[in-house]
Amino acid sequence: MVLYKLDEYYPNYQNEIFDGYNIKNFDVYAQDNKVGSVTNMMIDDEGYFRYFIVDTGFWVFGKKILLPVGMARINYEDKRVYVPVLTKQQVEDLPEFTEDLATDKDYEERVRGVYRPYMTTPTTGFIYGADIYNYRQEPYFYALNDLNLRMYEERLRARRNNSRVNIL
Structure with missing residues (x-):
């Protein structure tokens, strides 16, 4: 599946989707x-x-x-993103993201592979091949988990779908 940057996918995201919040300026905290x-x-x-x-x-x-x-x-309110399970070791092990990088299936699988051992939810029974991966796995x-982020996603999907219908 193709991935897009938020501001390229929907340029007016801050005002029309995120109630004026600029998620790009939120600080990230771990432990x-x-x-x-x-x-x-x-x-x-x-x-x-x-x-x-995330720029570390x-x-x-x-x-x-x-x-x-x-x-x-x-x-x-505090403009913060909390990630209690994020460790310095994970960040060091993660493949670096660059603006010109094509985030393909293999790259995503490398990212998930670094996080997977730190997750407390059992992951047995899944096959983690880039070609057969499904985000619902x-x-x-x-x-x-964040209700506001879920609402923002729903708004984004609805507005994006409406704009596609209007173009046709």
Whole structure:
């Protein structure tokens, strides 16, 4: 499945989808320590949120990484994304995300492979091949626990679908 950056997928996301919040400016915290900032989000071609793009700044050599949306809890008032299971070792092990990178199935599988051992939910019985992967296989990565983020995703999908209908 193709992934798009939020601002490319829906340029007016801040005002029309996120109630004026600029998710790109939210700080990311792991175990009560600031570990970076959200620089964008990745959306699949059906309009589902899949990843936060996080710039780790000086925490890990200025590296950008992908963080599955289901791993995060968001505090909109404080403009923070909390990821209690994120570790420095995970970030060091993750493949670096760059703006010109094509995020294909193999790249996503490498990202999930780093996070998978740290998840508390049993993952036995699944086959993790990039060619046969389905996002519903691992809800702890992609299921939106945050009600506001789920609402924003629904708005994004509805507006995106309406704009496609109007074009036809």
